[in-house]
Amino acid sequence: MLEACKISYAHKKFSILENIDVSVNYGELLVIVGPNGAGKSTLLSMLANEMKHGDEPIMFKKKTFEEWDQKELPLHKAKFSQQNSNDIPLTVTDVVMMGRYPYFNSVPHQTDLDAVTKSMEETDVLSMKDRDYNTLSGGERQRVHLARVLAQLENNIAHKLVFLDEPLNNLDVLHQHRILHTIKNFTELGNTAVVVLHDLNLAAQFADQVLLLKKGKIVSHDKPEKVFTKEIISKVYNFPCTICLNPVNQNPLIIFGT
Amino acid sequence: MQNKLPLYIVLSLLLLLILATAALYMGVYEFEKHSFFEIFKALINNDNSIPESDKFVLMDLRLPRIVMAILIGSALSVSGTCLQGMFKNPLASPDLIGITSGAILFGAISIVLGSHIKPYIPEVFHFSMLSIAAFLGALLTMTIVYRISTSNGKTNVVVMLLSGVAITAMAFATTGFLIYLSKEEELRDLTFWNLGSLGGATWTKNAILAVVIIIAFSLLITKGKALNAMMLGERDAQHLGIPVEKIKKRIIILTALLVGTCVAFSGNIGFVGLIVPYILRLIFKSNYHIILPMSAIFGSILLLTADTISRTIAAPSEIPIGILTAFMGAPIFIAILIRSKKSM
Numbered sequence: 001m002l003e004a005c006k007i008s009y010a011h012k013k014f015s016i017l018e019n020i021d022v023s024v025n026y027g028e029l030l031v032i033v034g035p036n037g038a039g040k041s042t043l044l045s046m047l048a049n050e051m052k053h054g055d056e057p058i059m060f061k062k063k064t065f066e067e068w069d070q071k072e073l074p075l076h077k078a079k080f081s082q083q084n085s086n087d088i089p090l091t092v093t094d095v096v097m098m099g100r101y102p103y104f105n106s107v108p109h110q111t112d113l114d115a116v117t118k119s120m121e122e123t124d125v126l127s128m129k130d131r132d133y134n135t136l137s138g139g140e141r142q143r144v145h146l147a148r149v150l151a152q153l154e155n156n157i158a159h160k161l162v163f164l165d166e167p168l169n170n171l172d173v174l175h176q177h178r179i180l181h182t183i184k185n186f187t188e189l190g191n192t193a194v195v196v197l198h199d200l201n202l203a204a205q206f207a208d209q210v211l212l213l214k215k216g217k218i219v220s221h222d223k224p225e226k227v228f229t230k231e232i233i234s235k236v237y238n239f240p241c242t243i244c245l246n247p248v249n250q251n252p253l254i255i256f257g258t
Numbered sequence: 259m260q261n262k263l264p265l266y267i268v269l270s271l272l273l274l275l276i277l278a279t280a281a282l283y284m285g286v287y288e289f290e291k292h293s294f295f296e297i298f299k300a301l302i303n304n305d306n307s308i309p310e311s312d313k314f315v316l317m318d319l320r321l322p323r324i325v326m327a328i329l330i331g332s333a334l335s336v337s338g339t340c341l342q343g344m345f346k347n348p349l350a351s352p353d354l355i356g357i358t359s360g361a362i363l364f365g366a367i368s369i370v371l372g373s374h375i376k377p378y379i380p381e382v383f384h385f386s387m388l389s390i391a392a393f394l395g396a397l398l399t400m401t402i403v404y405r406i407s408t409s410n411g412k413t414n415v416v417v418m419l420l421s422g423v424a425i426t427a428m429a430f431a432t433t434g435f436l437i438y439l440s441k442e443e444e445l446r447d448l449t450f451w452n453l454g455s456l457g458g459a460t461w462t463k464n465a466i467l468a469v470v471i472i473i474a475f476s477l478l479i480t481k482g483k484a485l486n487a488m489m490l491g492e493r494d495a496q497h498l499g500i501p502v503e504k505i506k507k508r509i510i511i512l513t514a515l516l517v518g519t520c521v522a523f524s525g526n527i528g529f530v531g532l533i534v535p536y537i538l539r540l541i542f543k544s545n546y547h548i549i550l551p552m553s554a555i556f557g558s559i560l561l562l563t564a565d566t567i568s569r570t571i572a573a574p575s576e577i578p579i580g581i582l583t584a585f586m587g588a589p590i591f592i593a594i595l596i597r598s599k600k601s602m
């Protein structure tokens with residue numbers, strides 16, 4: 001569904017990504033992990049068509065982003081970014097409703113209102129729907145934007161794609177798992193998700209494929225149990241670790257420290 | 259909230275209509291016992307039951323002036339709202355960031371230098387020469403201010419305001435210099451620029467204003483959703499299918515056109531683009547989908563009220579309207595500054 005070849009990016013002659021080849025299949029949950037400064041967010045931005053990339057075009061559903069109808073594209077793909085902005089003097093519902101902007105002209109339809117309510121339930125922000133966005137805490141804001149992204153992709157189109165850049169920052173355990181289950185349900189319907197995560201154990205538990213980056217290069221791109229081995233992880237993170245089987249769900253369990 | 263927008267629009271239009279009718283009755287000249295209905299009827303039938311002076315005051319003085327107040331108030335406050343959406347800051351208004359001054363500067367230059375070529379061109383173009391110069395001045399300063407203060411879609415508010423101060427100082431100095439150079443008649447024009455007045459209202463000017471406003475509004479007023487989405491950051495807005503660059507270009511050109519035309523016809527009327535969005539934000543939050551169309555109407559209400567006060571409070575003389583708007587605007591400017599102290 002999404003194919004990219006030879007992605008490179010340099011900022012002021014300092015190379016951030018070098019010759020990265022990625023392809024993601026229908027129904028796949030790809031998690032990008034790696035230490036700080038590995039280029040995870042940059043790669044995600046590139047894949048999501050936010051920045052200029054190399055000469056090789058990125059193919060989304062066999063078309064380049066330029067070939068897509070710009071009105072059609074937001075119905076097929078969405079992105080959740082790390083929110084560094086700040087000040088949005090609107091109510092929570094107004095912010096989530098922005099996800100439905102590609103669907104209506106002036107007045108939201110009933111389907112838009114339903115989609116907004118549904119996605120707010122999904123991320124557990126319905127109880128604060130009339131509150132001022134600016135009065136929310138970091139984790140609550142995060143969930144509001146997740147609801148917005150979910151609302152954007154609430155339609156009957158098959159094989160949608162969502163990019164999520166560290167969606168679990170600031171979230172408590174309950175909401176971390178809730179969000180990941182939501183994403184997992186989304187991909188099980190044949191949709192695709194590309195997610196940047198920091199928590200390797202959550203990645204091991206939920207990912208179909210893991211892409212491990214270090215210093216702008218792919219170290220490993222494979223199933224979680226192939227990527228999360230003692231040798232690879234301790235070398236990439238430069239920190240000793242032990243890996244055993246998680247007794248509850250039989251996924252690799254990474255324990256750092258000796 | 260979005261569903262009630264038509265209701266708000268109808269109610270505020272009614273308010274505007276009532277105010278406009280009231281403003282017709284106010285002024286130094288007292289109409290004879292006839293009601294306006296009778297005057298209009300007489301005008302249509304072209305009979306002589308109404309004194310000439312009544313007709314003249316109504317049709318050539320008061321009515322064009324009221325229409326002009328409505329048009330200019332609307333244009334200025336919509337430009338303010340659009341700029342605030344683009345700069346993502348409630349302090350961005352055409353006068354504070356120097357766009358009005360840029361228009362005044364170019365306008366002043368065209369008044370003084372233009373007198374040398376004026377005899378050779380037909381009178382219709384005198385207005386347009388001024389308007390075009392003011393438009394170019396506004397467009398140029400807008401581009402400069404945006405380039406200086408914004409990088410990667412983020413505006414540095416301090417730089418934005420200070421570049422406004424710098425451009426205003428430049429315009430002030432140049433206008434001062436031009437006053438020394440100019441002849442008597444030009445001097446009157448220049449003073450008028452700096453103070454701002456709706457006294458020069460004519461039907462020709464109103465027609466030009468109306469055309470400019472119709473074009474600009476039809477392209478801007480439906481962009482409330484886009485401005486809302488831009489609060490998320492420009493990249494996130496693009497993911498929602500908003501053509502951010504296209505909309506920014508459109509806002510820059512059309513607000514320059516609106517501000518340039520307003521300055522050409524009424525001079526420096528400050529703070530309208532700051533006051534109206536500020537009040538609307540208090541009521542409707544920053545939902546541009548609502549405040550953009552509402553600012554078009556409330557701008558008219560504000561300027562019409564201010565102009566009516568300016569020509570009645572010290573009758574029979576008139577106080578410059580810019581003084582009134584500054585009295586309202588400056589405290590609001592300070593209020594916004596205090597509020598956004600932390601985020602600057």
